[in-house]
């Protein structure tokens with residue numbers, strides 16, 4: 243399909259170039275002169291290419307057509323488009339030679355030169371030659387030139403710096419752009435979180451905290467910054483401050499309640515405050531009755547008052563927010579209750595439990611809101627679409 247597209251583009255380009263050449267030739271000649279004959283080399287190569295095509299040898303046909311197509315101001319766009327096509331069909335090395343060949347031409351306009359450099363940087367990136375792509379983009383950005391190219395060049399450079407985990411360099415590039423391009427605020431907040439994690443590893447907690455505060459300034463919805471601030475507060479022996487940070491998360495993004503629960507439990511356990519944890523869970527339930535909260539509450543009541551109280555509590559909450567995960571947990575509680583009462587678990591109950599468990603088995607826990615990528619673990623940057631903060635816990639009847 244791509245070969246057909248490539249060949250179509252080449253044939254059209256050659257035909258147009260040939261047509262233009264003839265037309266210009268005719269215009270330049272005096273009226274009485276005969277129009278010039280087509281170049282014999284072009285004609286010969288053109289038919290050689292067609293022969294390859296008819297013999298179903300598209301690679302040879304493409305090579306022949308490229309040789310026919312001279313580089314000049316009329317065809318430079320076609321060459322750039324060809325390079326792009328080679329890159330998208332996985333032949334970035336051929337794209338590199340086309341783009342480098344173009345750059346070797348001395349008479350290119352500065353804007354054209356910049357466009358080709360940008361394409362060449364994309365080729366290097368596709369080939370995994372990140373250093374070369376990076377150097378080329380920094381050189382391109384140092385040049386005074388076409389403003390329209392500066393933004394795509396910076397965007398590409400940011401992508402490269404992210405892949406190389408050069409968070410500070412990415413921030414340096416993006417911070418001056420935020421007013422004009424607020425879409426960078428969310429990734430920038432995550433880069434600050436990444437820097438904070440590095441600082442925590444280097445035992446520089448105050449610097450880590452500064453990064454996280456700045457992350458929240460850039461993106462007030464950054465759940466990750468609050469989770470990290472809560473972790474820092476716990477490490478410093480302040481569970482009450484950790485709870486304060488965690489309290490912001492349901493307002494930032496309710497779906498992340500499932501993410502914050504283990505942190506919340508840990509903070510209340512550190513305070514030895516089970517009733518505080520229970521009250522906090524009830525507060526969360528009154529706003530958003532997620533399965534993970536119902537199960538966490540059931541586990542607390544189970545430990546404190548026993549299995550039958552947990553059954554009553556969980557049963558009541560599931561009436562308002564039924565879910566497969568909740569039903570599965572309730573079945574567990576019933577099985578345990580029967581065993582505690584010295585009875586064998588009811589076979590019908592075990593069958594029900596078997597069904598709920600198999601329905602839940604292999605279900606992903608997280609999904610990217612942008613591209614639909616699913617995973618068991620929470621990734622802050624989607625491995626598929628590379629957007630930050632778009633993966634969230636799956637909620638609803640089959641969620642969590």
Ligand SMILES: [Zn+2]
Pocket residue numbers: 610611612613614615624625626627628629632
């Ligand atoms: Zn995604």
